[in-house]
Amino acid sequence: MKLVKYILGLAGAVVLLNSCSKLEDINKNPNESEQVQPDYLLTNGIKANVDTYWGTDAAMETSLLYVQYWAKIQYTDPDRYIPAATSIQTIWNNFYAQGVADFTKLIQLGDTLHNPNYKAVGIIMRSWIFQVLTDFYGNVPYSQTAKIDQYLTPKYDEQRDVYLGLLAELKTAVSLISPSDNPIGGDILYNGDMNKWKKFANSLRLRIALRISDKEFAAAKTVFDEIGADESNLIVSNSDNAQLVYQASPNQNPVAKNRETRNDYRISKSVVDKLNEFNDPRLLIYGAIPRDTNKVVGITNGLATDSAARLGFNKTSDVGAVFTAATAPAVLFNAAELLFIKAEAAQVGLLPGDASSLYNRAVTASLKQYNVSDANVTAYLAQAAVAYNAANYKKSIGEQKWLALFGDGLEGFAEWRRLDYPKLPAAYTGNLGGKIPLRLTYPSSEQALNGTNYKAAVTNQGPDALTTRLWFDKE
Template sequence: MNFARYKKFLMVPILLSMGACGGFVDDINVSPNNSSTATPSVLLPNVLAGAGFANNGELNRFGSVLVNYLTGAGGSPSNYDRFSTTGADFGNQWRFDLYGGALINAQKLIEVADASNSKTYTGIAKIMKAYAFSMATDIWGDIPYSQALKGEEFLQPRLDSQEDIYKGNQSEGIQSLFDLVREGLADLEATSALKPTNDDIVYGGNVDNWKRAGNTLLLKLANTISKREPALARQVITEVLQKNMYITSNAQDLNVKFGSNVGSTSAIWNLAIFGSFRNELIMSTRFLNVLRPDAANPAKTDPRLPVFFTKPAADYVTLDNGYVGALPNANTYSRYAPYVTGAQGEGPVRLLTNFQRAFILAESALTLGTPGDPQALYTEGITASMRLAGISDAAITAYLTANPNIATLTGTNEQKLEQIITQKWIAWTGNGLEAWNDWRRTGYPRLTASQNAVGIDGTRPVRAAYITQEIERNPNFPNPGPQSNVKVWWDVD
């Protein structure tokens, strides 16, 4: 789709018109293009781009530093790098990117599309609503969910437990994320009066790809809770495998693409490459040492290294996590390369991917006993990631042949799990939130404390603190709320 048209959609004043959690709805201008008259084709790009922007922006800087893709060289990332985060962080991401952006737009799309019996739109909206809510609960734990997005009906919505959000609670009127996705998939099977075309900036209206994305989201959700609820995770993963309708090629990835013109670029481009915050991030020395464990032996270097990060100097210019001191010339920083940001900021933002699906199934076959060969699926995940990075099959084969310790799962199941998650971490370069989720629930990859760590007990955050404005506004938020060292429900590692 032409992104100039998408920019026009972004101007539709729908983001705050209903109130995300209610309460920050003030001066909204009435317009013939406002939410009461917006059509599904106007709302859909906002839903998709909103989810991509929420995943790709400040929360991504936070996650990418915490899992050591990047080192914080200044500003907020330098605090994250030393494990310091408070309720003063991420207010805009909570209020505007998630609740006042992707989520409220998805809810309005469901309502508008239902009114015209346009089930394809409602199906996509429910899948993306579940994705955005999973982001929020994975980051903060218990959140407004069943009473959220309802405007004046619930100006101070309750917090539903993360367990109820994932599993549902009929007596409390809480639909599980799994059932929300299943409902969306059922809508995609129904007759639809209107169907997306160019307004679908992900798949161009390809409904089969949306079905694959929805089922892959079920795999992701099941994988997230698999340590806490192995039986439920096994049930959901088996259900998806039996349907045999999930992402199986890189061409089917759920990617949100942005534009290359100023004002239409992806969030991480503006934060890490082009904008005024660009010098706050530099490649982590620790990640360089994983991808290039022996600089004297090129066969040991992961071929994705020059695809993931830039090398504007004679060698990669990096910093160790938590470093405090004189900085190198910012013009020589190794930064995210176009694989992550796009050549001019177009991305894509990768939300659900083929390599992710392969690694999830490798892990579940190993730990839950679901169908599949862990080794074959593990190899498939590495191969899918390398192909996505543009690495030739010959180069992939050469690398795996030269590095049998990486190519072959060996040792105990726990050691094999570490290999799977470590390779998944490498593959997720650019999406710090997904890698942070995996680290919290498995303990992999193995990360050591940053230099000069502060925060709470000098420990790496395992959640974000509740937003200060929400604690002050909504008495349903605990005060004080859980701090960054308190695990979320599914984190039992």
């Protein structure tokens, strides 16, 4: 019913909404509880939305291809920048109907049950979802979306206002957290450890602050001044990474589930080339050795379907098992990302500290995430090609951060747009005249069901096209 309510709300069909309410009254089961259990809601909310984030539509068929972590070896249209309308619609529907709606309900339950920790977690997860949505689409429904009874057709907020709103919401969430009492259940991300939820919330605040810093430096610096120096409340250790560790089927990683019936994807040549350039020990972690070769072989993004197929499934490399195994974790925020954030913040004056030292810690955290030995870490950092270059910090940080976010298509895509590194070639037979996508287009349902607000958003932001540059993405 959540999805039905959302669609009807966007349509503004008051008569249908009233009919729906009557049907709800008729269909109530007198033998079932009408009270939603917060632990069940939290478990389902985390699982459903991480599945969307790490799944086919938001990752495998779009962001992982755009940022050239993966490439397609068959059915290559998405890799040529021709996304399926169903993918665009599914991302939007899932995040709004399963994400925003469920975590808004959890926030309300936190108040009803006088448990501020449930409320804090609801705010944090909903903020993460809104951050993902605005990163991907730009201007999105935000301030009115959680009030469907009041706003049947929610307006699109400007991206700047969404980010600033999320910074305020996450600060509120941290203030609500009480680690010593008010335990929560159903937490499959951090097992009820509210100190780790605080670290996740603060780390998200720094991610957003850095993302807006090219346009709103003063606002960003306020956040870094407040929380950037206290590493006890940030994700600086891989043991604190925000990640969902999957189980065996039917609760397996969505990448593994996809591999049960499909074999569409390979590691991108762009990643393989960069890993080889750096003599990077993650090469044999990120990519698998094909059956018919003795080395990792990536494929060029955006090949025509017949050209890609001729390369051969057994002569090209699938993504490594750390990403494709049933129990592979879906990472939402890792320690390497936070340390790269601090390194860049130190470089540009948002935060005191030595940028080079923080950069080395970030690279180390990424390598140690995959159990690279200390000796290999030391040798890797000693290479001239890897050494931090303050004169071109965007290249140093951009390339290494891109590698550290491998597999996390949405965040990797956002940071590649912001830093403009690494320098990636457009898809070989891309559909955008030699350009790479800079956003995802809005789903067609918005034009039909929320047309007035959709048109206002397009007028404000620019054409509803893959190549329209978003507010945070400074040229």
